[in-house]
Amino acid sequence: xxxxxxxxxxxxxxxxxxxxxxxxxxxxxxxxxxxxxxxxxxxxxxxxxxxxxxxxxxxxxxxxxxxxxxxxxxxxxxxxxxxxxxxxxxxx
Numbered sequence: 001x002x003x004x005x006x007x008x009x010x011x012x013x014x015x016x017x018x019x020x021x022x023x024x025x026x027x028x029x030x031x032x033x034x035x036x037x038x039x040x041x042x043x044x045x046x047x048x049x050x051x052x053x054x055x056x057x058x059x060x061x062x063x064x065x066x067x068x069x070x071x072x073x074x075x076x077x078x079x080x081x082x083x084x085x086x087x088x089x090x091x092x
Contacts, residue, residue: 014077034057
């Protein structure tokens with residue numbers, strides 16, 4: 001289940017949230033960790049995510065790298081959150 005606690009934020013009851021930071025960024029938060037993901041607004045309903053920008057968590061967790069499995073899970077969580085709002089993502 002998803003809710004919108006404020007503009008541009010989608011929160012999941014599974015413990016993560018996705019925040020659109022304008023035209024060129026997404027903040028993905030999972031528990032106490034967050035990661036800024038490069039993205040670009042493609043159109044009114046689609047955001048392109050730069051997969052290679054998903055590398056390490058933001059401080060103070062910057063020493064924790066994101067492996068391929070975790071990266072795929074993050075992308076899938078973002079995809080589901082956007083889908084709940086009738087929006088889509090593209091992966092670059």
